[in-house]
Amino acid sequence: MSHQPAPFPAARFRRARQSEAIRSLVRENALCPSDLIWPIFVRDGEGIEEPVPSMPGVVRRSVDLVAQAAREAFAMGIPAICLFPYTDPALKTADCAEAWNPENLSNRATRAIKAAVPDMAVMTDVALDPYNSDGHDGFVENGEIVNDRTVEALVKQGLSQADAGADIIGPSDMMDGRIGALRQALEGAGHSNVMLLSYAAKYASAFYGPFRDAVGASGALKGDKKTYQMDPANGDEALRLVARDLGEGADMVMVKPGMPYLDICRRVKTEFGAPTFAYQVSGEYAMIQAAAQNGWIDGERAMLESLMCFKRAGCDGVLTYFAPEAARALGA
Numbered sequence: 499m500s501h502q503p504a505p506f507p508a509a510r511f512r513r514a515r516q517s518e519a520i521r522s523l524v525r526e527n528a529l530c531p532s533d534l535i536w537p538i539f540v541r542d543g544e545g546i547e548e549p550v551p552s553m554p555g556v557v558r559r560s561v562d563l564v565a566q567a568a569r570e571a572f573a574m575g576i577p578a579i580c581l582f583p584y585t586d587p588a589l590k591t592a593d594c595a596e597a598w599n600p601e602n603l604s605n606r607a608t609r610a611i612k613a614a615v616p617d618m619a620v621m622t623d624v625a626l627d628p629y630n631s632d633g634h635d636g637f638v639e640n641g642e643i644v645n646d647r648t649v650e651a652l653v654k655q656g657l658s659q660a661d662a663g664a665d666i667i668g669p670s671d672m673m674d675g676r677i678g679a680l681r682q683a684l685e686g687a688g689h690s691n692v693m694l695l696s697y698a699a700k701y702a703s704a705f706y707g708p709f710r711d712a713v714g715a716s717g718a719l720k721g722d723k724k725t726y727q728m729d730p731a732n733g734d735e736a737l738r739l740v741a742r743d744l745g746e747g748a749d750m751v752m753v754k755p756g757m758p759y760l761d762i763c764r765r766v767k768t769e770f771g772a773p774t775f776a777y778q779v780s781g782e783y784a785m786i787q788a789a790a791q792n793g794w795i796d797g798e799r800a801m802l803e804s805l806m807c808f809k810r811a812g813c814d815g816v817l818t819y820f821a822p823e824a825a826r827a828l829g830a
């Protein structure tokens with residue numbers, strides 16, 4: 499590509515910005531509802547929609563209302579939903595066995611969505627934090643988050659999600675070796691079509707705060723997640739992790755959080771060309787909503803701009819709590 503434009507006035511860049519018709523002709527990227535994966539929170543009960551205070555506009559839904567929400571989202575062109583369970587503290591045990599209970603909330607919600615909207619892709623989360631009384635994504639032994647025993651549990655969890663009908667399994671735990679172990683187990687169990695969307699470059703971030711409220715893990719979390727999630731100072735390491743996970747059998751990779759890590763999105767897409775997703779996490783959502791509620795920014799414009807920027811950075815799609823609102827704003 500030549501970076502030497504003709505001298506003024508042969509080149510007037512404003513010509514290409516003079517009207518919406520012209521701007522739309524030269525626009526480099528597009529944002530559509532089909533770029534969006536909608537993360538939702540599932541809770542027990544029936545007919546319940548319970549607001550999450552730190553995420554205005556986001557609710558925890560009972561399974562029956564999850565199915566209804568999926569129907570509405572699919573009608574707006576959103577192709578995938580990602581499930582996060584709000585687990586009753588009484589079900590959190592040292593062995594995290596609820597994580598692979600075929601009747602756990604996540605598996606029931608998967609079956610309900612698949613029954614209501616068979617063509618909607620269901621993505622599930624592999625990590626132990628919703629089931630672990632200390633809020634960590636892995637087992638804790640003598641203050642250490644242990645890797646290999648955790649991977650064995652993650653495999654059981656992933657298999658139970660595949661058995662329930664999940665299309666895409668998203669390991670968000672950041673243990674080493676889990677993608678290879680999951681891929682091998684899925685192949686062995688006849689789930690060769692189940693996809694792995696690896697949270698390959700997941701950072702130890704302050705932007706997950708509202709999510710931990712939403713799944714009831716905030717009070718529970720002892721310490722931090724810095725021994726398994728990435729240091730925000732690192733970029734090259736993200737490329738090594740993506741290479742590793744693609745090599746172990748990931749079909750798609752994710753960068754998380756999103757907006758502060760667009761440089762990582764671009765580097766991952768340019769380097770590997772694999773399906774690349776960003777997670778616009780709870781804290782990013784909360785920032786935009788809070789500023790909009792205060793009248794400090796135009797919430798809809800900020801939402802659409804932030805989502806378009808993921809496309810420009812090379813992402814194929816975005817996990818975002820804004821999915822239904824964005825689809826509506828895009829005219830779905």
Ligand SMILES: NCc1[nH]cc(CCC(=O)O)c1CC(=O)O
Nearest residue numbers: 625627670705706709779780781
């Ligand atoms: N396995 C945990 C998990 N899965 C998704 C998120 C965060 C999502 C968000 O903030 O929106 C987290 C939080 C964490 O790592 O503590």
